[in-house]
Amino acid sequence: MIALLRRDLRLAVRAGGGFGLGLAFFLIVIVLVPFGVGPEGAVLARIAPGMLWVAALLAALLSLDRIFALDQEDGSLPLLATSPLPLEAVALAKGVAHWLTTGLPLTLAAPGLGVLLNLAPGAYGWLVLSLALGTPALSMIGTFGAALTVGIRRGGLLMSLLVLPLYVPVLIFSAEVVRRGAEGMAVATPLAMLGGVTAGCLAALPFATAAALRINLR
């Protein structure tokens, strides 16, 4: 499992494209927001938590279709399926690898982009915390979506349609954490809910992902 993780990380870093692309996309979306809504600081500060989260979510969506598609093309996916490693563990490793190459960089880059959107000073910590807690769930849900659509040619658009509605609870709770943090209110409730959603996704979704993979490889 560790070996698979390291292989995926190496591929992501060395093959180029996917790794920096998500971050660049995140940056561009955030830069576009002020052009759309105007440069007033008060307006930007009000929408900053939500915009940062929506942009991070779309950036995480970008690299999803490479999770299984490349392995499917070069034939390593059937090999992985026949290896002694259970397919559930493969699914989990794929999700973790996706998080390390997408969710983690987004989390680290988010405070810098918060400055661009005039985010309230009290909210930076909550922004990083909510991203750190929420993006693993995004990766796991995305891995499930990628497994569902791995057999379909040009399935990227369909995958967005399947995955984005599943992102709703994560987005609601985490944007709420940042919003409440920005206004100085108590954040314990949405934070606990977000943690619960993520823990549930990490625990249960690898099984659904593995089931989808098995069906596709039949």
Next chain:
Amino acid sequence: MSFWEYANPKKFMVTTAPVLPWLFAAAGVALVTGLVWGFFFTPEEARQGSTVKIIYLHVPSAMMAINAWVMMLVASLIWLVRRHHVSALAARAAGPVGMVMTLIALATGAIWGQPMWGTWWVWDPRLTSFLILFLFYLGYIALWEAIDDPDTAADLTAVLCIVGSVFAVLSRYAVNFWNQGLHQGASLSMDKQENVANVFYIPLLVSIAGFVLLFLSLVILRTRTEIRVRRIRALEARAQQGEGRA
């Protein structure tokens, strides 16, 4: 004689063929009775005037939108566990019907909301979760359409339906948490105190019965169509094989 015998496609076709016209007729009678009664023979509500009458479309369609998804979930589970093809095809057949029910509920709600709330749309928990439900239906139907192999499609959509159900319930509570609502509470419940007054209640029950019957008839009709499509495909494949041999 067990319930599962009806999972045999042939048995299903033979049994539903004579029942279907009666089901459609019953649905028509119940719908016409409920709607005509509701629209023309009930008093106008004191504060809402005649706009209250949209309840006879709105509440039944909203109920069926949710129940259709539940039916798809049950049918998907049956397909995954017992591998009855009719079950998978019934789930597929219910998808578009449920989506249209969701659309009717959203549209009638908007038409009612404009004069009453002064807006077509608010981000109220109930409205928002229905919009999310609509997106789930879209994804489900799109996945069915995208996959060529029928068994793979049935399996994958069943998995999606199960995972989607969990997330749909989760979204419902997340949305409740996210925004306070404008929408009134349940119009119907087992607790008589909360119900709407009897003059509205009885025609409403009749139109709900009409919607249920209509849903059943449409799903059975569409399932029959799907079974026939399968048969035609199988015949075509056999004919091609025959040509290859000759």
